Amino acid sequence: MSLSEDQLKRYNRHILLKEFGTEGQTKIAEAKVLVIGSGGLGSPTLLYLAAAGIGTIGIADGDQLDVSNLQRQIIHSTPDIGRSKVESAGDRINALNPHVNLNLIPGEIKAHNILSVIKDYDFVIDGTDNFSSKFLINDACVLSGKPFVHSGVLRFHGQIITVVPPSSACYRCIFIEAPTEGTVPSCSRVGVLGTVPGILGTMQATECIKYIIGKGDLLTNRLLVFDAFTMTFNEVKINKNPNCPVCGKNPSITKPED
Numbered sequence: 001m002s003l004s005e006d007q008l009k010r011y012n013r014h015i016l017l018k019e020f021g022t023e024g025q026t027k028i029a030e031a032k033v034l035v036i037g038s039g040g041l042g043s044p045t046l047l048y049l050a051a052a053g054i055g056t057i058g059i060a061d062g063d064q065l066d067v068s069n070l071q072r073q074i075i076h077s078t079p080d081i082g083r084s085k086v087e088s089a090g091d092r093i094n095a096l097n098p099h100v101n102l103n104l105i106p107g108e109i110k111a112h113n114i115l116s117v118i119k120d121y122d123f124v125i126d127g128t129d130n131f132s133s134k135f136l137i138n139d140a141c142v143l144s145g146k147p148f149v150h151s152g153v154l155r156f157h158g159q160i161i162t163v164v165p166p167s168s169a170c171y172r173c174i175f176i177e178a179p180t181e182g183t184v185p186s187c188s189r190v191g192v193l194g195t196v197p198g199i200l201g202t203m204q205a206t207e208c209i210k211y212i213i214g215k216g217d218l219l220t221n222r223l224l225v226f227d228a229f230t231m232t233f234n235e236v237k238i239n240k241n242p243n244c245p246v247c248g249k250n251p252s253i254t255k256p257e258d
Helices: 005-010 021-030 042-052 067-071 085-096 114-118 131-144 195-213
Strands: 032-036 056-060 101-105 123-126 148-154 157-163 222-227 232-237
Touching: 005 021, 021 195, 032 042, 042 056, 042 085, 042 195, 056 085, 085 101, 114 131, 123 131, 123 195, 131 148, 131 157, 148 195, 157 195, 195 222
Parallel strands: 032 056, 032 123, 056 101, 123 148
Antiparallel strands: 148 157, 157 222, 222 232
């Protein structure tokens, strides 16, 4: 495809980057990205992907907007309280960039439908806020060979890693299985600084863009841990686990499970 005059003007600051040029921006315009979750992580991710000119963005979220979400879920606004989050996010993206094609998926992503949902996308972004969804996304993407970026936040902390199957370590290489329910606190119980998912979500969008244009070093085999309270980053090297139940030599997980 060739970029229109409006696109050339809109994405001028990208095109000026020697790592981008019109070739890189064209790759972005042709890309299809799925964002699962349009909350604290999904909000900045969606906004920056839309602003960057991703050609097709899928938004999957089964929730309605609550007033308590607005402290961090910046893609939504006060008048959207009670609305479907995918519809609210879709309206905001349409207003930001009419060049983006949207696929709105208002239902929950579960084991029975995740493979069919992710199959048409080039990259998946995990913007969810619970362990069961994170393991489900990891397993489905690994089994389908889909690259994705994981992030999680709590209180003043966040973490992020990019997974490119089958070569890199996956989420289960780090965390074999989900913790027992109630043993790990949630944001709804202990809180989260609103800017933390903003920072991590922006990083997720950056990883996605780098993957699409094929430039830069991805956070593969590296878990980046962020502490906003001390404003520090720590990088943990991750090796691919040969005994991983989903990407190891003898996997026991052969299909997504809730």
